[in-house]
Amino acid sequence: MLDPETTAVITGAAGNVVAYLLNGQVDAARAWVGRIFRGRGKQEAEPSALQAIEEDAKALAQQLTTEADVKARWVAFMAAYLAENPNARAEITAMAESRPDRADTMFVAKQENQGPGTFVGRDNFGAITPPGVR
Template identity: 50%
Template sequence: MFDAETTAIITGAAGSVVAHMLNGRVDAVREWAARIFRQESKQQRAQQLEAVEQDAAALASRTASKADVTARWAAVLGAYVASHPEVRADLLEMSASPVGSKLMYVQEQNNSGSGTFIGGDNYGRIAPSRGK
């Protein structure tokens, strides 16, 4: 149906969609999908955005495999590029986009003794001392 290059772009874009979902970057997929399906009706765009949410949830809960979700997105993107060849460049962009995870810094701070501490939540009454 497609030439080898277009097939590779579709497959790469589908894989990138799933990689973004697995790395907590559903927001990037949502923005990309809204741009890709911009020519569709409002209802069709909403369906695709809902599919993004459902697939991300299925991957997170492990009720769907990476291979299944990738194959589904390859089919969706393939059908769409067949009727809208102008989105090929957007698919190429997604297939080449770096997939990085969001950085999260988790730290723990334990304090003992009296007084306030910096870098955490203070509970209770804070009474500043007055210098003599």
């Protein structure tokens, strides 16, 4: 049985695995999981975790599983791993505290600007006046 603080950390990290996958950041999720499971304990832990990321990303994208199921899988996976490797807690905590959303990045699939006026695709601070125009 895990203490409440450890349970919260593992649940947060597992939730972030799902958030990374749902935000299209599979590479970031893969990097975090690799960092957590690398070089500790059983040799098969890292490849198993990386394979699970790929499977979960595909299953979520194809709507073959639910967010709750993926999160539960990662809670169980991380809890078992942490029980064997207490030193992995720092990386799991860091993942739980990470931000899966990238507020500084804007993804535009297609943007069409038609008609007169200025078109802004990001946050704008100040006037929207071309230089030299008053």
